[in-house]
Amino acid sequence: MTDFDTLRSPLRFLRSRLPDVPHRDVLDAEEVWWKHEGVAISDAIDRARTPWLRMFDRLGKRIDEILYPPEYQTILRRGYRSGVVWRALEEKSLIPTYLLMHTISFHDPGICCPYTVSLGTAVPLSKYGSADLQARFLPQLSRKDESVWQGATWMTEIKGGSDLGAAVETIARPAGDCWRLTGDKYFTSNANAELAVVAARPEAAAAGVRGLTLFLVPRYRKSGELNYFIRRLKDKIATRSVPTGEVELRESEGYLLGSADSGIYLILEVLNLSRVANSVVSVALAQRAIADALTYAERRTAFGKPILDHPLLHHQFENRLHALRSAFALAWESVHLLNDVWMERPPYSDRYHLFRLVAHLAKYWTAEFAVDTAKWAMEVHGGLGVLAEYGAERWLREAMILAIWEGTSHRQILDGLEVMERKRAHNLLFQHLAAIAPSKELHDMESEVEQHLKLPPEKREALAEPLFKKLAILTAETLTRK
Secondary structure (H helix, E strand, O other): OOOOHHHHOHHHHHHHHOOOOOOHHHHHHHHHHHHHHHHHHHHHHHHHOOOEEEEEOOOOOEEEEEEOOHHHHHHHHHHHHHOOOHHHHHHOOOHHHHHHHHHHHOOOOOOHHHHHHHHHHHHHHHHHOOHHHHHHHHHHHOOOOOOOOOOOEEOOEOOEOOOHHHHOOOEEEEEOOEEEEEEEEEEEEOOOOOEEEEEEEEOOOOOOHHHOEEEEEEOEOOOOOEOOEEEEEOOOOOOOOOOEEEEEEEEEEEEEOOOOOOHHHHHHHHHHHHHHHHHHHHHHHHHHHHHHHHHHHHHOEEOOEEHHHOHHHHHHHHHHHHHHHHHHHHHHHHHHHHHHHOOOOOOOOHHHHHHHHHHHHHHHHHHHHHHHHHHHHHHHOHHHHHOHHHOHHHHHHHHHHHOOOOOOHHHHHHHHHHHHHHHOHHHHHHHHHOOOOOHHHHHHHHHHHHHHHOOOHHHHHHOHHHHHHHHHHHHHHHHHOO
16 A cells, blocks of 8 residues: 555655654744644745836835735744744755655645745855945845845746846946946846845847856945846746836846856756755645645545546555656656755866756646646546645646746747757766666666757757657656665
8 A cells, every 4th residue: 555644744654754854843843833823824925926126116116025924924934033044155065955845835835936036146246246236235145034035036027037148138238337238138136135146247248148247236226226127027827926027127227246247157056956856846846736635536526436546546646656756766766966066166177067957857846746737636536626725726726837937838948958958967867876776777868869869950950859758767766766
């Protein structure tokens, strides 16, 4: 008989999959609080849809204040206090951050977006910011109380996010001790953040991605005036626990991170932090969808017995549990590899290129798995699955955003193909898996990849998805044996 009990608790699932789970007391407290208080708040925020934007105060002064119910701050600030950002900086490890994200995302996937982009602001600041910038801003992002600052990562403009070299039109020009940025960002998650890292192109910089630079942009100018303006908030199908809007930069004060000619590397480092988070959140969401379906299947009777006891559905639950463990193994391998290389600077090691390929595989496959699992969980609920009042449909809405955020599945396939072509990352992956995978499986997969890479460029891209999917599944299944 399959033991489904680990599905009901994020911490219990983590303990079943990992040899050691640090900070178990913190995770346990988080899980208990969410069960008794946080879930009701999260459900209410999801039902309330898009928050309000108050652009002006009563005297007509521009304030761009995002209005949430006060309970929103309760769930938001709790994660920051528990250490979703400060533990990474203080402990020099990303493991506690992603453990917290899995635990929290089981209850609310959207709330981990602010945590992720705050991490994506703090990390490049701690690595590439000047001593003055670090002294001025890093303590604010590392606070352990209600006064903690939030971060944001704003790259995407109206032309889209995949082709950053062509799509980023925000211009930066030097202005004394800072830079002045002018442009519009079209998808700005955590639009009310106190700090944001922003992609822009310095005047006269090269075209394409090589001309991009990463800047730190505060919410307020040194004078105390608003430094950027929120044009509107997006009405999204889910992740309603993070305000996403459009931001106008108008001669906004910004501060250079790293060197002006290395911006694309910093931008990709930020994206990789988010892609790993996306993988962890996708697995947690899939677990929640299966857990809710399990509870329903135990109680709903048809033809004289609970529907869980019918052989077909029971077998589907067994398959979903196995696939969940496999998806988690792939996501968590991306966490461990990132934890090994996150402080590297370019030029990167082979270990970093291995991480890149695993991160693309994980982001691609876990997001696809989350969508498919959430759809299946709705089907288990039958007609009730499409009714907003019972919650099963929420996980499909949330999962669809995870499949798109920080690079669609198409983007992951193309980026994964690129790191195999340019860095031979597939060879690094097969070496990495050699001790735990049957040699014939690896040899056959390696031959298939090599043959694919010999195809003409257009055909190589057009036929990439079946190969990438097969490689993701093989990697996930192999890692499950560790």
